[in-house]
Amino acid sequence: MSRSPPLPDQPTLEIDPDMTDRERLAALREHFADIVEVNATLEERLDDARERRENLREEVDKLERENETLKTTSLYVATAEELTDEGIVIKQHGNNQEVLTEVSPKLREQIESGDRVAVNDSFTVQTVLEAEKDARAQAMEIDESPDVTYDEIGGLEEQTREVREAVEQPLENPEQFETVGIEPPSGVLLHGPPGTGKTMLAKAVANQTDATFIKMAGSELVQKFIGEGAKLVRDLFELASQREPAIVFIDEIDAVGSKRTDSKTSGDAEVQRTMMQLLSEMDGFEDRGEIRIIAATNRFDMLDRAILRPGRFDRLIEVPEPDEEARRRILDIHTRDMTIADDVEFDELAKATEGKSGADIESLATEAGMFAIRDERTEVRQSDFEDALEKMDESDETGIVTDGSLPSYAY
Numbered sequence: 280m281s282r283s284p285p286l287p288d289q290p291t292l293e294i295d296p297d298m299t300d301r302e303r304l305a306a307l308r309e310h311f312a313d314i315v316e317v318n319a320t321l322e323e324r325l326d327d328a329r330e331r332r333e334n335l336r337e338e339v340d341k342l343e344r345e346n347e348t349l350k351t352t353s354l355y356v357a358t359a360e361e362l363t364d365e366g367i368v369i370k371q372h373g374n375n376q377e378v379l380t381e382v383s384p385k386l387r388e389q390i391e392s393g394d395r396v397a398v399n400d401s402f403t404v405q406t407v408l409e410a411e412k413d414a415r416a417q418a419m420e421i422d423e424s425p426d427v428t429y430d431e432i433g434g435l436e437e438q439t440r441e442v443r444e445a446v447e448q449p450l451e452n453p454e455q456f457e458t459v460g461i462e463p464p465s466g467v468l469l470h471g472p473p474g475t476g477k478t479m480l481a482k483a484v485a486n487q488t489d490a491t492f493i494k495m496a497g498s499e500l501v502q503k504f505i506g507e508g509a510k511l512v513r514d515l516f517e518l519a520s521q522r523e524p525a526i527v528f529i530d531e532i533d534a535v536g537s538k539r540t541d542s543k544t545s546g547d548a549e550v551q552r553t554m555m556q557l558l559s560e561m562d563g564f565e566d567r568g569e570i571r572i573i574a575a576t577n578r579f580d581m582l583d584r585a586i587l588r589p590g591r592f593d594r595l596i597e598v599p600e601p602d603e604e605a606r607r608r609i610l611d612i613h614t615r616d617m618t619i620a621d622d623v624e625f626d627e628l629a630k631a632t633e634g635k636s637g638a639d640i641e642s643l644a645t646e647a648g649m650f651a652i653r654d655e656r657t658e659v660r661q662s663d664f665e666d667a668l669e670k671m672d673e674s675d676e677t678g679i680v681t682d683g684s685l686p687s688y689a690y
């Protein structure tokens with residue numbers, strides 16, 4: 280805060296007993312003029328101080344209001360439907376209840392009908408939410424040019440060939456399909472245990488074909504964006520058609536495409552709506568041009584068969600856990616940039632990692648590197664890999680997984 284200038288000195292009256300009346304009058308006049316000047320200065324300062332106090336009071340009010348807002352627990356999301364002289368008509372998400380409510384004049388200036396707002400328990404509008412495209416941006420990962428290449432994928436030669444045939448060829452040589460007179464497969468479903476390279480495979484095809492890679496996680500659709508799943512699916516396909524050629528990758532499709540249950544809870548209904556939207560987008564897909572869809576799941580058994588009908592995900596590709604040869608190759612790939620000591624026996628490590636996925640082998644290499652660093656070495660030895668493996672097996676037993684996710688062996 281800026282410091283105020285010092286107050287002016289109090290004027291002093293200097294009267295000498297030897298002064299004539301005229302001199303005394305002059306001195307008094309001068310003193311009076313000084314006092315008037317000091318008074319004006321003080322008055323000016325007082326005005327400044329009042330103004331400052333007013334500003335501070337406003338600031339305190341604002342902070343108090345903000346504090347109040349923060350203290351009130353959850354807010355509800357609603358859409359501002361209509362701005363009237365009496366207030367704002369909002370429609371609450373979830374129950375579609377319409378309410379005429381109040382809003383501060385300042386907030387009102389920022390609201391247009393159609394905006395999403397947050398309201399408190401008494402429906403008073405508290406804030407205007409960012410445009411919905413934010414939910415869309417959050418729900419989708421868009422990668423204009425993924426950098427994964429086929430040679431970074433260990434094993435999966437047959438799967439790579441199939442994916443290239445079903446996705447890459449229709450994008451690169453559509454006329455080949457026309458000439459032969461067949462429709463390319465609509466959607467490809469990769470199924471297999473977690474961390475085996477399904478996402479990598481989809482990214483590699485996008486890279487190879489210069490397609491935009493747009494990923495959406497099924498679990499987020501139903502958990503994070505409750506009430507918006509169907510709309511986000513629509514947005515996903517709209518976005519893809521704006522970014523052609525594009526590869527739409529739907530990870531964890533089981534979250535929206537599980538077998539229908541008989542329960543009628545609203546959560547299930549929401550999942551159903553999301554899935555119906557997905558199916559209808561896929562059915563109307565032929566005219567969409569250069570968009571291919573790849574989905575992935577590690578719960579193949581749970582999938583609703585409707586998803587697998589012809590014209591939908593009709594090319595099923597199993598992505599299994601890597602065998603010994605594939606593990607050897609994955610070890611090579613993930614230790615490519617590491618300084619490896621001569622004593623490291625990759626063949627032996629490939630044997631010892633039976634049951635591990637590609638993602639596990641990647642963390643094994645990183646962990647072995649960490650052991651070397653802890654020991655202040657730059658070269659990674661066989662013993663580092665062995666220690667890392669032991670640590671990994673221990674955490675498998677305790678169920679603690681290094682990347683923070685829960686182990687999922689449902690496959």
Ligand SMILES: Nc1ncnc2c1ncn2[C@@H]1O[C@H](COP(=O)(O)OP(=O)(O)OP(=O)(O)O)[C@@H](O)[C@H]1O
Nearest residue numbers: 431432433473474475476477478479609637638641
């Ligand atoms: N076959 C593989 N070759 C090389 N690296 C692999 C392979 N499989 C997995 N990885 C490594 O593990 C990471 C995770 O793999 P990815 O995301 O492709 O698995 P996913 O099958 O899609 O898993 P999830 O089902 O959990 O989504 C990759 O970034 C890569 O570093």
